[in-house]
Amino acid sequence: METCMICGELQDFKHFDGYNICTTCADIMEDVMGEYFLRTIWKREPKAHAAYLNYLNSTTKYISDYKKLVKKSDQHTKDVSARVHDALENGDEQPSKKRYFEHMQRVLDWLEATPHFYHYYFKDYYVCPECGASIFEKYARRDVGDWMVISCSECDTVIKKYFSLKSI
Numbered sequence: 001m002e003t004c005m006i007c008g009e010l011q012d013f014k015h016f017d018g019y020n021i022c023t024t025c026a027d028i029m030e031d032v033m034g035e036y037f038l039r040t041i042w043k044r045e046p047k048a049h050a051a052y053l054n055y056l057n058s059t060t061k062y063i064s065d066y067k068k069l070v071k072k073s074d075q076h077t078k079d080v081s082a083r084v085h086d087a088l089e090n091g092d093e094q095p096s097k098k099r100y101f102e103h104m105q106r107v108l109d110w111l112e113a114t115p116h117f118y119h120y121y122f123k124d125y126y127v128c129p130e131c132g133a134s135i136f137e138k139y140a141r142r143d144v145g146d147w148m149v150i151s152c153s154e155c156d157t158v159i160k161k162y163f164s165l166k167s168i
Contacts, residue, residue, distance in 0.1 A: 006110045007103065016120070028100070028107045033121055034162035036076045037150070041136055074115060081108040125160055128152035135159060 002011045004022035015026040087101050111117060126135055133154040140153040150159045 007106050019117070019120075024103060025107055025110075028104050029111075029121075030162065032077075032080055032104070032107060032111065033118075034148075034160075035080070036118075037122070037125065037160065038141075038148075038162070039076070041139060041150075074112070077108055077112045077115075081105065081112070084108065128155065128157055128159060130157040131155040 002020045003009065004011050004025055005020045006025040007022060009022050009024070011020045011022045013023055013026075015021050015023065021029065084101050084105050088098065088105070127133065128135065128138065131152060131154050133152055135150070135152070138152055138154045139159065140151050140156075142149050142151075146163060148162045150162070151157060152159060
């Protein structure tokens with residue numbers, strides 16, 4: 001059995017093709033990437049003025065939505081790492097929270113050293129897999145229990161589900 005390239009523990013399941021990442025690190029990665037994904041698309045939620053959005057889109061569009069999605073990944077890693085550092089220094093001494101934050105710091109350190117992973121992780125999330133709509137233009141967010149669901153507002157296909165981020 002192979003070991004996790006982030007924490008060195010045994011890899012129990014193959015979560016990401018080409019990357020040996022254990023379940024614990026993969027779960028923490030989902031927390032980190034979920035926050036980044038939401039921050040990236042948050043201010044671009046579709047409004048009623050579709051014609052105006054289409055005009056803006058056609059005149060100010062990035063080279064690709066893919067590039068846009070990973071544009072601020074480096075800053076996100078640093079921001080979350082600073083919050084984790086603060087939580088470890090100033091947080092309560094609950095062992096489970098402390099272990100979570102220590103493990104999250106390892107994931108963040110790995111992400112900082114492996115920025116191309118953002119490209120890999122988000123390659124399937126910048127457009128709807130069903131209708132091809134840009135997630136920056138056509139998405140809907142809804143909370144279902146403890147989960148936040150991001151779906152295409154054009155065809156209602158679920159793009160990604162995230163467990164509600166409560167830790168940081």
